[in-house]
Amino acid sequence: MLFNSFAFFLVFLPLSLTGYFVLSKYSIKASIAFLLFASVCFYGYWSLTYLPLLLGSIAINYGVGGLIKRCKDSGKESAAKYVLNAGLVLNLGALVFFKYVDFLVVNVGALLGQVWSPFGIILPIGISFFTFTQIAYLVDCQAGKVSEYQAENYGLFVTYFPHLIAGPIIHHKDMMPQFVNPATHIFSTGRLALGLLIFSVGLFKKVVLADGVAAFVAPVFDVHHASLTMAEAWVGVLAYTFQLYFDFSGYCDMAYGLSYMFGVVLPVNFNSPYKAKSIIDFWRRWHITLSSFLKDYLYVPLGGNRLGPRRRYLNLFITMLLGGLWHGANWTFIVWGALHGMYLIANHALRHLLGDDVERRDSRKISGALMLVSGASLTFLSVVLAWVFFRASSVAVAMEILKAMSQGTFTLQPGNLAGLNRIMNLQAGMLWVLTCAGIAFLTPNVYDVLAHGKRIGIERRLQAQSSGILFGFLLVIILLLLAITETRGVSEFLYFNF
């Protein structure tokens, strides 16, 4: 069930909210169990086949977490470590099996000069997210950061539907206190209206901006990649740059808004990344919870920056390479990760040369402003070039598009009847790209406006004055946006594929 569908908005969400808040009046435990049940139904609607996998994964990880705790409580640190390692092997084993076995089979075959057919394993939706969430949980158990072990709370922590399919990757310590806090379970129209407002901002980004600009992506990446004019290649690549941006940003806002309606605040996962002044800054703004996960559970355990600059750069590169691979079993993601690894190394090396405060220099001074503009422009350009690999179906296709971006691989000849609009309406494409760029670069995001966390003050003001008006207003806007997306053919969020 997609957030941007009538089934979700008109049936699932009202039922879930009603059940949750009605039960909350009698028992917090019951309302948590109900939300867990609703979340399992949400996943089951997607894929009944993989529901046992999700439930099995939850049961095993909950058991492993408990075992780690018992080992630690009885002073058996090394046993706890063994149990943790076994848990990690199980989780990563499942992820590798479902996500990478076909890729490995084909590539090992090619390496041996054989043509091996893939098994055709279908990727269970959300596996990358619920696996990483639970890996973080096990590591946190080992680190002694987990103090709460209620089974239904743990189940809800993993399956909680606003984050289950495409994140954000959440931490046990951030969620559990919220689940059991009685204030979370108190219904307020102000909270509902505020959550709905954030949800509708995300829905607009997805339905209008991401899906609108997407029309200029497929002709370039899927159909005409071998013969493109320079303008076509640039419009296609920039269109994808903004499609992905608004698709993911829209998803994150919708997930945040939905969760807010239930009184649970999710971590901010997306913070205007194209406004980044550097690649380091970009990774603090794009898919923030994945970046944090990779830093805390991969980069730091690899040694981080504790083992000298060379090792630090190697660790950065490995982290980004695996981060790329996490997105999918394709060489394009590996190249994309490698590129970002190299960007980060270059960025750190530059900082080392120019000084750590290089990005914080006073922008009112000419040198500071120049540094800011050149840093932001170079960052954006680097990100755009890397997206070519992220979107292309193969490295060869990506190279064709990059070549077209640099010199064009098709020249309009006499006899061309459509002129510039040979494969798509290029002027319209440019207008879409400029509009999206204007919004991405110049407007504040929803967290800048409302700030992150519980906004009790705003909730109260809304509750007292205008929550009904806002609610009614948003209801109409949301229904119209849903009508647009449903009649056009509902489109999945891009991050559902990862």
Place this chain on the structure above:
Amino acid sequence: MRFLLNLVWGVMLALGILEACFRVLPVNSGLRMVSTSAAEPYSRYLPQQAFVYSHGWNLLNARHGTTNNLGFINAADFDRPPSKVLIIGDSFIESFMHHYPDTLQGHLESTLGKGIDVVATSGNGLADTLQLLKKFVPMMRPSAVVIFVKTWDPSVIAAAPLPGYSGFFNEGKNVAVHHVPYRESSVKKWVTKSALIRYIYYNLKFSEWLSQAFKLNASVGRSIDKGVLANEAAKKLEFTRYYLAEVNAIKQAYGLHITFLLDGDRSSLHPSRKDKTQASTTDDQHIFSRLAGEAGFDLLDLEPIFKRHWLAHREEFDYLPADGHWNAVAHQLAADALVTRLLPVVRGDLAHK
């Protein structure tokens, strides 16, 4: 209670703002249609009716226009007979999204001069082209007639018609054409005064989506019997033969040159297109071409023309995935190809007349 009252205010406010926004945008105005009957068994719009066209949620290909004095789009006003060429077709020829000079008929007029008449309405099938032929050939007395046949027309020849359109039916051992009359609903006249409702009805085609969504749910799990399929194929063949015989009779009676303009299967042009035409549709089109050829009709198949142009210039011929109708490139290529067929006919006939 206060919350609910405020909620209603919020709904009204949103509806008001949306209505105001859509009023300044080129939302599809829709077109009022003339009521049809057995005596006037063809679909057309009210004559000299101004309209706004745009397609889809993003108001693609927005355009203003006016219907001609007979109630057709992208057609010059009919003055007096004889006309040079009469073009009969559907939405591809009607071509809401193009200005007249960019259409097939516009290009023909710029080459052959005035006297190109068009009777084409969205949704027309082969039975409707027969009705139009019977009605307008005696009235316009053209030298040549072009009948547009889109890829799937032969496949749906046995389908039941919607109100305003005609279909083929078996009457005992004979085949006949019946028309399903159209009457404009008075509700539609009123509700389409709202730009927001027009956006939802014409641009989003919400009612179509709704009925399709329910139909899909109802048809899950059904399978089609092989016997039914065979019966269907025989019916299609019988109706196609009847159709061609009727057209041939008119051709002979009026001494016409009739060209069947066959749309090319654009989905086969490059491998990455996802809208592949079903093999059965292609087979039906081949059967139609063969029978029409055997009956002595002039056939102009656009597929090789599109293919040649695609290989040389890599240009698209439609607006897919948003809209499968021809773009300006396809219109021009079709017109260029038609001119070579029609020029001798038109010249010879004019000299004769």
